[in-house]
Amino acid sequence: MVKPVARAYIGRMATRLYTHPIYLEHLTPPGHPERPDRLRAIQRVLDDEAFAPLDRVEAPEGDPQTILAVHPRDFVERIKATVPQDGLAGIDGDTVLSPKSWQAALTAIGAANAAVDDVFGGRADNVFVAARPPGHHAEKTTAMGFCLFNYAAIAARHAQGRHGAERVAIVDWDVHHGNGTQDIFWDDPSVLYCSTHQMPLYPGTGAKNETGAGNIVNAPLAPRTGSETFRDAFSSRVLPALDAFRPDLIIVSAGFDAHHRDPLAEINLVEDDFDWATGQLMEQAGRHSAGRLVSLLEGGYDLQGLAFSVAAHVGRLMKG
Amino acid sequence: MADEANADVKAMSFEQALDALEKIVDDLERGDVPLDQSIRIYERGEALKAHCDRLLKAAEDKVEKIRLSRDGKPAGTEPLDGE
Numbered sequence: 001m002v003k004p005v006a007r008a009y010i011g012r013m014a015t016r017l018y019t020h021p022i023y024l025e026h027l028t029p030p031g032h033p034e035r036p037d038r039l040r041a042i043q044r045v046l047d048d049e050a051f052a053p054l055d056r057v058e059a060p061e062g063d064p065q066t067i068l069a070v071h072p073r074d075f076v077e078r079i080k081a082t083v084p085q086d087g088l089a090g091i092d093g094d095t096v097l098s099p100k101s102w103q104a105a106l107t108a109i110g111a112a113n114a115a116v117d118d119v120f121g122g123r124a125d126n127v128f129v130a131a132r133p134p135g136h137h138a139e140k141t142t143a144m145g146f147c148l149f150n151y152a153a154i155a156a157r158h159a160q161g162r163h164g165a166e167r168v169a170i171v172d173w174d175v176h177h178g179n180g181t182q183d184i185f186w187d188d189p190s191v192l193y194c195s196t197h198q199m200p201l202y203p204g205t206g207a208k209n210e211t212g213a214g215n216i217v218n219a220p221l222a223p224r225t226g227s228e229t230f231r232d233a234f235s236s237r238v239l240p241a242l243d244a245f246r247p248d249l250i251i252v253s254a255g256f257d258a259h260h261r262d263p264l265a266e267i268n269l270v271e272d273d274f275d276w277a278t279g280q281l282m283e284q285a286g287r288h289s290a291g292r293l294v295s296l297l298e299g300g301y302d303l304q305g306l307a308f309s310v311a312a313h314v315g316r317l318m319k320g
Numbered sequence: 321m322a323d324e325a326n327a328d329v330k331a332m333s334f335e336q337a338l339d340a341l342e343k344i345v346d347d348l349e350r351g352d353v354p355l356d357q358s359i360r361i362y363e364r365g366e367a368l369k370a371h372c373d374r375l376l377k378a379a380e381d382k383v384e385k386i387r388l389s390r391d392g393k394p395a396g397t398e399p400l401d402g403e
């Protein structure tokens with residue numbers, strides 16, 4: 001429970017954390033990088049007493065209706081119908097459903113929407129959602145790249161529909177380009193999508209000249225670059241775009257696979273880079289959106305790199 | 321005297337201290353605390369705030385130490401059992 005008066009009195013940020021045991025029950029085959037252990041590693045690091053001030057809340061199940069603001073009904077029903085009674089059902093080579101996947105995905109959406117409600121309702125300054133499956137590769141009508149539904153996009157639509165947000169910015173620092181988020185908002189200037197990602201790399205999209213309605217800002221990073229290139233790209237492309245856009249809410253597609261230990265990419269970030277980037281976004285949120293910032297877990301496949309990067313990110317969210 | 325009266329504060333968790341502080345700030349702001357008690361309550365509020373500050377500062381210092389070194393070993397504290 002948040003105590004706004006006391007929080008204001010001691011002058012620190014109230015950071016809420018949503019997670020749920022159902023996220024561990026979205027199963028993938030042995031050897032698959034997007035695995036339940038990712039959340040166990042995050043849970044373990046956030047159990048440290050350093051994170052005692054976090055406001056921990058169990059994620060609520062989402063309202064399936066909210067998905068329809070982003071994905072068409074027949075797509076949603078197709079995914080639901082593909083969920084197996086037992087075992088696993090593949091959508092493509094990467095993307096898999098297990099019996100509890102629908103409920104896990106719906107609870108990820110529930111947490112993202114609740115986080116939006118919290119920052120608009122004054123129950124938190126900012127929120128981190130530790131959920132899976134991730135979402136940023138999910139296009140309007142295609143589930144792919146470990147992603148079923150695009151929960152960042154759904155949360156953005158929720159902010160617009162429920163809270164009257166006029167402009168929502170989604171900043172995506174997952175090492176893979178968020179082709180799904182770009183697809184969904186391609187011709188919608190009410191949503192700004194900014195992405196830093198390795199290029200070339202899966203899914204192949206995210207070139208600088210993909211600009212949508214002027215609302216898409218891609219900042220591709222060459223393989224084997226690191227902190228300096230990332231911070232330059234973030235400072236010269238992402239931050240000015242945000243500043244000019246003046247968002248009412250910032251949503252972060254927070255993947256941590258640009259960490260140097262990550263097995264799926266070749267960008268060499270360290271935890272301090274995620275700390276820094278978080279601070280930059282909080283500054284923008286303070287300037288334009290009354291501090292409202294919602295961060296949603298996307299990728300990150302080295303368990304230690306992931307857990308320590310999340311610690312740096314959430315630590316910065318709490319500190320302000 | 322006031323120190324002694326607030327000795328229990330030091331043993332409080334962050335959440336407990338925040339709860340107590342919320343109640344005090346609430347009471348003081350509503351203005352329904354008699355004058356002779358208000359100083360004592362104010363002092364308790366200050367003790368709670370100082371305690372929260374200490375806990376938060378300690379937490380922040382610790383968060384900053386949760387970092388990996390380049391070879392993958394935790395550089396500061398070790399909240400993970402080496403994966």
